[in-house]
Amino acid sequence: MKKKLFSLITLILAVCILIPSISVGAATYKIDFATTTKALELINIDTGTVVYQKNADQKVEMASTTKIMTYIITAEKIKNLDTKITVPQAVIDSLSGTGSSMSGLIGGETLTALQILNCMMVPSGNDAAAVLADYVGGGDANKFVEMMNAKAKELGCKNTHFVNPHGLHDPDHYTTADDMAKIAKYALSLPHFTEITSQISYSIPATNKSAKPREIGATNYMICPNAEQGYYYYKYATGIKTGTTDEAGYCLVSSATKDNSSYLCVALGAPEIDANGKHVSINGAMVDSKKLFQWAFSSLKLKTVINNTDKLGEVKLAYAWNKDTLAYTAEKSYSTILPNDVDASSVIITPHLPKSVTAPVKKGYVIGTATISYAGQELTTVNLVAAESVERSELLHTVDAAKLIFTSTWFLVIVALIIILLIIYIILAIMYNRKKKNLRRVKKYRKM
Numbered sequence: 107m108k109k110k111l112f113s114l115i116t117l118i119l120a121v122c123i124l125i126p127s128i129s130v131g132a133a134t135y136k137i138d139f140a141t142t143t144k145a146l147e148l149i150n151i152d153t154g155t156v157v158y159q160k161n162a163d164q165k166v167e168m169a170s171t172t173k174i175m176t177y178i179i180t181a182e183k184i185k186n187l188d189t190k191i192t193v194p195q196a197v198i199d200s201l202s203g204t205g206s207s208m209s210g211l212i213g214g215e216t217l218t219a220l221q222i223l224n225c226m227m228v229p230s231g232n233d234a235a236a237v238l239a240d241y242v243g244g245g246d247a248n249k250f251v252e253m254m255n256a257k258a259k260e261l262g263c264k265n266t267h268f269v270n271p272h273g274l275h276d277p278d279h280y281t282t283a284d285d286m287a288k289i290a291k292y293a294l295s296l297p298h299f300t301e302i303t304s305q306i307s308y309s310i311p312a313t314n315k316s317a318k319p320r321e322i323g324a325t326n327y328m329i330c331p332n333a334e335q336g337y338y339y340y341k342y343a344t345g346i347k348t349g350t351t352d353e354a355g356y357c358l359v360s361s362a363t364k365d366n367s368s369y370l371c372v373a374l375g376a377p378e379i380d381a382n383g384k385h386v387s388i389n390g391a392m393v394d395s396k397k398l399f400q401w402a403f404s405s406l407k408l409k410t411v412i413n414n415t416d417k418l419g420e421v422k423l424a425y426a427w428n429k430d431t432l433a434y435t436a437e438k439s440y441s442t443i444l445p446n447d448v449d450a451s452s453v454i455i456t457p458h459l460p461k462s463v464t465a466p467v468k469k470g471y472v473i474g475t476a477t478i479s480y481a482g483q484e485l486t487t488v489n490l491v492a493a494e495s496v497e498r499s500e501l502l503h504t505v506d507a508a509k510l511i512f513t514s515t516w517f518l519v520i521v522a523l524i525i526i527l528l529i530i531y532i533i534l535a536i537m538y539n540r541k542k543k544n545l546r547r548v549k550k551y552r553k554m
Contacts, residue, residue, distance in 0.1 A: 144375030169349030172273035206232035215315035303345035
């Protein structure tokens with residue numbers, strides 16, 4: 107039953123993220139509390155609407171939130187996650203002395219790819235990440251990292267660069283809150299991701315190197331009611347991944363669902379070391395994420411701004427019999443997240459239309475666009491389409507075509523030339539007639 111539930115959640119998230127039914131936009135609102143995290147972004151998952159940002163495009167280290175991308179590459183490259191992988195002792199040894207968080211994998215033991223993914227995402231095992239990178243990279247973790255960077259570009263990340271699969275400190279290993287949100291949104295659509303990242307703990311089954319199962323706990327205390335005396339616990343939290351190094355600080359990519367509404371929060375760079383070099387015990391990334399979720403669920407609501415069945419206005423219409431205007435509407439309905447006390451009518455719709463439209467026009471034909479904005483922020487642009495079909499009047503069209511011909515510059519020039527030639531002809535004819543008369547007079551005079 108639990109697996110079916112997670113599968114349903116994954117399907118819903120995939121549909122919401124990849125194939126949204128209505129157009130939505132960004133609207134960054136002000137919060138009423140202070141945050142300590144360096145870079146933040148909060149997104150409504152159902153619509154893709156960004157509702158809060160802080161230094162969202164600033165390059166920062168990401169620590170173990172890196173493993174979200176490691177999950178993506180592994181899930182896409184290993185089609186059958188029941189594939190057996192033997193843990194290389196050399197990979198485990200390579201992490202010795204790095205201060206890595208480990209899941210306790212044993213050199214020489216064999217696990218499935220899915221089991222190792224659990225070991226990577228639940229307790230944030232660097233050993234699991236390194237084993238997966240080694241396997242997918244064909245024994246070369248650098249090839250795996252190349253895949254990570256290629257995928258980041260494919261997802262539209264502009265300021266992200268990976269150096270390793272686990273997130274250990276490296277000055278060339280960085281991302282932004284906005285880029286990490288793109289990565290996390292994509293990961294939410296992948297099989298098993300929400301199932302794995304929402305677990306409080308995971309039991310590694312008995313293997314060829316361990317006769318007993320091994321229990322490993324989650325590092326995301328927002329989903330663990332008993333961790334740290336419940337200080338970070340948020341009952342609506344559903345995942346996703348933590349990360350911490352001295353250089354990156356506390357990092358967290360999390361999700362939460364309440365009342366059929368879901369949010370994704372990226373928090374990167376809360377202080378882990380203070381100005382005096384002392385350890386900061388409070389995980390500011392979790393604190394800030396929890397506050398942002400509480401604020402969003404209590405203060406924001408999805409509201410329909412435009413319904414594609416509503417007529418928005420009229421534009422002048424030409425060549426239609428006994429009809430001078432054409433009604434138009436939005437091509438698609440548009441909704442956005444707004445504060446509870448703000449009415450959808452507060453959103454400004456600015457149409458951009460031609461001076462007139464000529465018949466024939468079919469219902470649904472794009473005739474212009476409209477810019478939608480709120481509080482000085484441009485949210486999105488939507489197409490404006492004809493709300494009705496109108497046939498062309500051939501009589502009006504013919505009359506207007508004739509009028510265009512008779513008033514065109516070339517027609518007037520030709521007429522002018524004809525008139526000038528006619529005048530010249532008349533003048534020449536008169537002159538010729540006069541000359542002819544004069545010749546007659548001369549002949550008559552001579553005869554006399």
